Amino acid sequence: MVVCSCNRDCGLYTTRQGENTGRRFYRCTRYKSLDGCDFFRWVDDAHHSSVDIKYQLFAMEERINRKFRRNELLLKMCVIVIVIQFILLLFKM
Numbered sequence: 001m002v003v004c005s006c007n008r009d010c011g012l013y014t015t016r017q018g019e020n021t022g023r024r025f026y027r028c029t030r031y032k033s034l035d036g037c038d039f040f041r042w043v044d045d046a047h048h049s050s051v052d053i054k055y056q057l058f059a060m061e062e063r064i065n066r067k068f069r070r071n072e073l074l075l076k077m078c079v080i081v082i083v084i085q086f087i088l089l090l091f092k093m
């Protein structure tokens, strides 16, 4: 168990977002309280198990979904533009 500078046992957490997703870290259990300490330490990178593959996959899936949704939006905009041009063409004739 890791003990922080205010002499408490640290909690073990997993990063849920950003480029460090899946990476584990120790943080003081009083991290967010007003008089809490700011102890923070990454779990040693040398151990492969410190990176939680599950969360990395989750983050990757999120990124893919975001790109997919963006492409879907672009496709819809293209269809709308084509329809508008078609309608304009009809009125010209």
Ligand SMILES: [Zn+2]
Pocket: 004, 005, 006, 007, 008, 028, 029, 030, 036, 037, 038, 039
């Ligand atoms: Zn502490």
